[in-house]
Amino acid sequence: MHIPFCKSRCSYCDFVSYTDFSHVESYFNCLNKEIEMWSKLLGKQKIDTVYIGGGTPSDVPIEYISKLLKNVEKRFHLVDPEITVEINPNFSRFADLKNLGINRLSIGLQAADDTVLKAVSRRHSVYDFRKAYEGASAYFDNVNIDFIIGLPQESRQTITRNLELVEQYRPKHVSVYILEIHTENAIVSQIDQDNTAIHHEIFVNELERLGYERYEISNFSLPGYRCKHNLKYWHNDDYVGIGVSAGGHVKSKRYVNVSNLHRYIEMINSGEFAFEYFHENSSFEELRETLFMSLRLCDGVEIRRLKKLSPKMNVYRLIEMFPGQLIFDRNRLKISKSGMDFSCTLLSEIIDKDTLLRVTGGE
Numbered sequence: 001m002h003i004p005f006c007k008s009r010c011s012y013c014d015f016v017s018y019t020d021f022s023h024v025e026s027y028f029n030c031l032n033k034e035i036e037m038w039s040k041l042l043g044k045q046k047i048d049t050v051y052i053g054g055g056t057p058s059d060v061p062i063e064y065i066s067k068l069l070k071n072v073e074k075r076f077h078l079v080d081p082e083i084t085v086e087i088n089p090n091f092s093r094f095a096d097l098k099n100l101g102i103n104r105l106s107i108g109l110q111a112a113d114d115t116v117l118k119a120v121s122r123r124h125s126v127y128d129f130r131k132a133y134e135g136a137s138a139y140f141d142n143v144n145i146d147f148i149i150g151l152p153q154e155s156r157q158t159i160t161r162n163l164e165l166v167e168q169y170r171p172k173h174v175s176v177y178i179l180e181i182h183t184e185n186a187i188v189s190q191i192d193q194d195n196t197a198i199h200h201e202i203f204v205n206e207l208e209r210l211g212y213e214r215y216e217i218s219n220f221s222l223p224g225y226r227c228k229h230n231l232k233y234w235h236n237d238d239y240v241g242i243g244v245s246a247g248g249h250v251k252s253k254r255y256v257n258v259s260n261l262h263r264y265i266e267m268i269n270s271g272e273f274a275f276e277y278f279h280e281n282s283s284f285e286e287l288r289e290t291l292f293m294s295l296r297l298c299d300g301v302e303i304r305r306l307k308k309l310s311p312k313m314n315v316y317r318l319i320e321m322f323p324g325q326l327i328f329d330r331n332r333l334k335i336s337k338s339g340m341d342f343s344c345t346l347l348s349e350i351i352d353k354d355t356l357l358r359v360t361g362g363e
């Protein structure tokens with residue numbers, strides 16, 4: 001569920017988020033309507049993960065989040081769910097979040113250095129984060145910290161600070177993203193690509209040394225704490241995305257909602273889904289998506305799953321086409337450790353239409 005509101009805007013922001021809060025109430029009414037629409041369509045389905053992201057969900061009054069969760073609970077069948085909410089380090093109402101049934105937090109720290117945080121107009125300081133993390137720890141055992149590598153003012157020293165903070169708190173989960181900006185943005189000129197690659201390598205290696213398992217290209221966890229919700233995306237399982245610019249995958253149908261808040265509100269209020277994109281995938285398209293998502297995981301994908309989507313698929317031929325980068329391991333297809341570092345290019349080459357047509361016999 002996407003909450004597209006933030007009290008201020010970070011200079012690198014590439015997401016759909018609004019600093020004008022005047023439509024929060026009507027937006028939440030629409031989220032609740034969209035939940036109702038999906039429950040009518042799908043029936044009282046079992047749900048085992050809920051993710052409330054943004055934007056900054058912790059910037060809106062908690063009562064809205066409470067109503068949203070109650071609505072999900074009423075219309076679906078929640079089974080021992082992992083319920084995550086993203087928070088900003090300025091947040092402090094942890095007991096209230098816990099009382100709503102939320103059991104996992106994701107805190108957007110981004111960097112453990114105030115100069116870096118200031119350079120990208122983040123509202124919080126490292127001190128704010130420490131206060132929030134320590135406050136959260138009294139109520140939550142399962143906490144993720146988000147970091148971004150490649151921000152302006154980043155250096156070896158600031159990467160070391162990130163690592164020292166992880167070593168001190170030992171959060172159960174750490175996400176490490178490389179800054180990517182797809183739109184015109186003034187900070188693009190301040191990004192040092194070479195150093196970003198070096199900093200990323202240092203961070204990743206040190207996290208592994210600290211006992212974190214890199215179970216996905218950008219995600220690390222202590223044993224037993226992989227993010228169940230995000231695993232659904234990477235397994236290309238079914239999920240429903242609610243809200244502006246949210247996407248979903250339901251029984252081989254793929255959709256993305258409109259990214260304009262007013263348009264979203266208008267469409268939902270008129271009783272229709274707010275799709276901007278809607279497509280029924282063929283088996284071949286499902287195969288491409290499954291490979292693209294699942295190969296991001298260190299566990300890769302079960303050959304059986306691929307064969308189900310494409311019975312004639314020749315997995316060995318695919319491995320031969322990417323020597324040293326794709327491997328076969330206990331009935332699974334995986335990207336090798338060295339392949340992980342070039343995953344973006346590698347994944348696009350693997351799911352290239354011609355490549356896949358060659359290994360599936362044109363199915």
Ligand code: SF4
Pocket residue numbers: 005006008009010012013014015016017054055056
């Ligand atoms: S908190 Fe996230 S969504 Fe909000 S402005 Fe910053 S980068 Fe954008």
